[in-house]
Each structure stands twice: as structure tokens, then as C-alpha cells.
Amino acid sequence: MTGVTATVGSASLAARLSxxxxxxxxxxxxxxxxxxxxxxxxxxSWYFALAGQLALLAVLLVPSLAKRPALxxxxxxxxxxxxxxxxxxxxxxxxxxxxxxxxxCLAHIPDGREQRDEIIRxxxxxxxxxxxxxxxxxxxxxxxxxxxAMFELELLLDGRFQAFAQLTGMDAGLGVESVRxxxxxSNPYVQVVDSKIMLLPDDRVHLVxxxxxxxxxxxxxxxxxxxxxxxxxxxIAANVLLLFFIFTTYIPAPVLGFGFTLSxxxxxxxxxxxxxxxxxxLLSTVAVxxxxxxxxxxxxxx
Amino acid sequence: MRFxxxxxxxxxxxxxxxxxxxxxxxxxxxxxxxxxxxxxxxGMGMFAGSEALxxxxxxxxxxxxxxxxxxxxxxxxxxxLKAQVxxxxxxxxxxxxxxxxxxxxxWASTTRVPLNVFGRDGQKIRDGTEQLYDLYAAHPRTASxxxxxxxEIEYWKATYDPKTREYIGVLARTFKLED
Numbered sequence: 001m002t003g004v005t006a007t008v009g010s011a012s013l014a015a016r017l018s019x020x021x022x023x024x025x026x027x028x029x030x031x032x033x034x035x036x037x038x039x040x041x042x043x044x045s046w047y048f049a050l051a052g053q054l055a056l057l058a059v060l061l062v063p064s065l066a067k068r069p070a071l072x073x074x075x076x077x078x079x080x081x082x083x084x085x086x087x088x089x090x091x092x093x094x095x096x097x098x099x100x101x102x103x104x105c106l107a108h109i110p111d112g113r114e115q116r117d118e119i120i121r122x123x124x125x126x127x128x129x130x131x132x133x134x135x136x137x138x139x140x141x142x143x144x145x146x147x148x149a150m151f152e153l154e155l156l157l158d159g160r161f162q163a164f165a166q167l168t169g170m171d172a173g174l175g176v177e178s179v180r181x182x183x184x185x186s187n188p189y190v191q192v193v194d195s196k197i198m199l200l201p202d203d204r205v206h207l208v209x210x211x212x213x214x215x216x217x218x219x220x221x222x223x224x225x226x227x228x229x230x231x232x233x234x235x236i237a238a239n240v241l242l243l244f245f246i247f248t249t250y251i252p253a254p255v256l257g258f259g260f261t262l263s264x265x266x267x268x269x270x271x272x273x274x275x276x277x278x279x280x281x282l283l284s285t286v287a288v289x290x291x292x293x294x295x296x297x298x299x300x301x302x
Numbered sequence: 303m304r305f306x307x308x309x310x311x312x313x314x315x316x317x318x319x320x321x322x323x324x325x326x327x328x329x330x331x332x333x334x335x336x337x338x339x340x341x342x343x344x345g346m347g348m349f350a351g352s353e354a355l356x357x358x359x360x361x362x363x364x365x366x367x368x369x370x371x372x373x374x375x376x377x378x379x380x381x382x383l384k385a386q387v388x389x390x391x392x393x394x395x396x397x398x399x400x401x402x403x404x405x406x407x408x409w410a411s412t413t414r415v416p417l418n419v420f421g422r423d424g425q426k427i428r429d430g431t432e433q434l435y436d437l438y439a440a441h442p443r444t445a446s447x448x449x450x451x452x453x454e455i456e457y458w459k460a461t462y463d464p465k466t467r468e469y470i471g472v473l474a475r476t477f478k479l480e481d
Contacts, residue, residue, distance in 0.1 A: 091341060092344060135348065
């Protein structure tokens with residue numbers, strides 16, 4: 001009797017979850033997710049933060065405002081002003097946020113839902129290809145990426161990767177001594193012979209750096225290329241890889257706003273087409289938020 | 303009519319991608335020609351290069367009698383300007399940092415710091431013969447305090463070879479703010 005009840009209960013829970021997911025997909029969930037992105041991971045300038053918070057408040061009170069191009073246009077204009085003022089110093093993913101706000105503005109101009117969804121899907125696909133193939137090209141032509149030097153330096157010298165490096169078994173002392181030598185070289189009160197220092201990566205650092213380099217490069221190439229084909233099978237493969245990328249990369253990578261943006265783009269691409277991929281993208285937004293927990297401090301004991 | 307609708311549809315679909323591609327091409331150009339960081343400016347080169355770890359700047363004040371003193375302790379605002387220089391060492395950014403330093407009155411410490419010599423293993427080889435004052439930012443310079451110094455900013459780039467484990471700094475450019 002208990003077994004039957006449990007089965008019925010779990011079937012009912014699954015049905016309710018499925019129903020909830022269907023309702024989320026039917027709603028303007030891409031717009032809501034974008035607004036959340038703006039409010040939580042937007043530009044840090046006071047005027048953009050204020051505009052984002054006011055927009056969020058307005059949509060919470062009057063949800064239909066999320067369909068108004070004026071709302072998105074206002075956010076896009078404020079974001080663009082910020083970008084123009086900081087054009088050479090803004091992080092790349094801030095540009096991406098600004099483009100996406102303009103996409104949301106344009107998409108909400110036509111009356112028909114079909115045309116709106118087409119603009120959102122087309123641009124989501126374009127920007128995913130642009131991000132991943134653009135990154136792959138820059139990495140391929142970079143003087144320090146393909147040799148593994150870039151990630152070796154990150155593991156040794158970048159404090160943000162210190163906890164991850166320790167988890168992979170790197171001796172913390174190697175990083176500390178490498179940073180000390182780097183500080184000597186950049187200190188104008190010190191002369192370093194021939195302006196040359198030796199860093200202290202061991203074989204493990206070298207191996208981990210090379211593995212991350214290979215993973216990062218080839219997964220990005222694969223996602224970008226697969227999305228180019230616009231076929232069901234290649235799209236599923238690309239989305240699975242993209243989800244894998246989001247779930248794994250943003251644990252150590254300290255650019256969570258970019259991870260959240262990828263989740264929104266991925267969700268926008270599959271929303272109308274796949275229930276389970278939509279669910280996984282929504283889950284990935286939650287995962288990215290959880291990656292903010294201070295796990296680095298726990299690892300480092302600070 | 304149909305042509306116009308089709309055109310409108312394609313404009314709506316492609317206008318933002320076209321802007322993104324243009325900005326990205328500009329970023330690539332500035333990155334190659336003017337050392338703009340791959341992390342900045344609207345390309346998609348995050349984690350493509352390690353500019354933050356392979357660029358540094360050394361700032362000096364030079365005096366009419368030939369003395370040249372380094373500045374290590376910049377103000378918070380000047381540290382921000384220095385970070386901008388390292389991300390994009392353009393004439394404009396270098397000049398902004400130099401102007402800010404020139405607009406500050408600097409005080410010297412009472413003791414002097416020897417310019418010690420270190421080897422590539424980070425160990426001191428010998429004490430330096432030259433001794434320099436440690437300089438501190440005092441306050442914004444007023445009109446009644448003429449700047450009796452010029453500002454020099456050295457922009458350094460480093461390369462790292464994972465095989466030899468050598469990290470080598472090279473002076474890429476010296477910017478001098480003249481009178």
C-alpha cells in the first residue's frame with residue numbers, strides 16, 4: 001500500500017514539476033532571467049545599478065512591463081553609456097550583457113510572439129558561436145595560451161586560483177615563492193640581474209595547466225562549431241557540452257556573471273524546443289549562484 | 303512590400319551581431335597594434351592571455367640635477383590609473399597617470415633605501431651602492447608649489463616559457479611627461 005502511495009506521490013511530484021516547467025517556458029522567462037542578470041551581475045556604475053534595480057522593481061510590480069521595448073531600451077542605453085565611458089577597460093562579458101539588452105529591446109518591438117522568439121533564438125545562437133569561436137581564435141593566436149603558459153601562470157601567481165591549485169595538489173609554497181620573485185622583478189627599488197627570474201612550477205602544476213588548456217580550448221571549439229550546423233543532433237550535443245562547460249568551469253573561474261549569461265543564452269536557445277535541456281539550463285543558473293559560496297576561503301582556511 | 307518586410311526582418315535579426323563583430327574587430331586591432339588586453343574592449347579573449355600577470359609599470363620622478371627616484375606608493379586613484387595603463391598602455395592612459403602624479407606633492411622619507419641586486423632565484427646577490435629615498439604622496443599640489451620634477455613611466459612586458467621556467471621582463475616603452 002505504502003509502495004503504491006509512494007509511486008503515486010513521486011509521479012504526482014514529477015507531473016507537478018513538469019507542469020511548473022511548462023509554465024516557466026510559456027512565460028517571459030528569458031526576459032525575467034535577463035533582468036535578474038542585470039540586477040545581480042550588471043555594471044557596477046551607480047547609474048546602471050540604479051536603473052537595473054528600478055527596472056526589477058517595476059517588473060515585480062507590473063510583470064507585463066517585461067514585454068515593453070522601452071524598458072529594455074532604457075537599460076541598454078544606460079549600459080551603452082557605461083561602455084562608451086569605459087570602452088577600452090570594460091570586461092568583455094560586460095559588452096555581451098549590453099548586446100543582449102539591445103537584443104531584448106529589439107525583440108520586444110514586434111507585436112507577434114513568433115517574431116520575438118525568432119529574434120531571441122537567432123541572437124542567442126549567434127552570441128554563443130561568437131563567444132566560443134571568438135575565444136578559440138584569440139586563444140589559438142595568443143603567444144601564451146597553447147603552450148600552457150597562461151594557465152601555469154594563473155595557477156602559480158593568481159590569488160583567485162590559489163584554492164583550486166591547492167585542490168589539485170599543488171604545493172602552496174611554490175605559488176608564494178613565485179609571487180615573491182615576481183614582486184622583486186616589478187619593484188623599482190630592486191635590480192634583478194638581466195630582468196629574469198625563475199618561477200617554481202612542479203610537474204603537477206605543469207600537468208594540470210596543460211589539461212585545463214586542452215579542455216578549455218577544445219570544448220569551446222566544439223560548442224561553437226556544433227552550433228553552426230543548426231541541426232537537431234548537433235544542437236543537442238552543443239547544449240550538453242555547454243551545460244557541462246557551465247557546471248564545471250565556473251567552479252574555479254571567478255567570472256560568475258559570464259557563466260550566468262551563458263546559462264541565459266543557452267536557455268533562450270532551447271526554451272521552445274526541449275523541456276529537459278530547459279530544466280538543466282535553469283538548474284545551471286542556480287548552480288552559478290551557489291558557486292558564490294566562499295569555498296576558496298574554506299579550502300585555504302582563511 | 304515583401305522585400306521591405308524581409309529587409310526589416312534581417313535588420314532586426316542581424317543589427318546587434320553586426321555591431322558586436324565590428325567592436326570585436328576593433329578590439330582585435332587594438333590588441334595587436336596597441337597592446338590592449340585580450341580581456342578588455344569587447345573581444346571574446348577571456349583567458350586567452352595572461353596580461354594581468356605579465357605586465358608591470360615602474361614610475362619614476364626625475365629631477366633637474368639628474369636624480370631619478372622611483373615611486374612605489376601611489377594613491378588609490380593613481381593605482382586605478384596604473385591598472386588602466388597596464389590594460390591599455392595608450393598615450394592617453396599613460397598621460398592621465400603621469401598628470402595625476404605630477405599634480406601631487408611628494409615627500410621623501412628621512413632614510414634611504416639601497417638599490418639591492420637580486421639573482422633569478424630571488425636571492426640577494428649584493429647590496430646596492432646606489433641609495434634612493436622612499437617617496438610618499440603628501441597632498442594635491444597647489445599652484446604655489448611648482449613641480450620641480452618630470453614623470454617617467456616604464457611599461458614592462460614579460461614572457462614566460464614553461465619549458466625553461468624562465469620569466470623574462472622586457473622594457474617595452476618609456477613614457478616621459480615633459481613640462
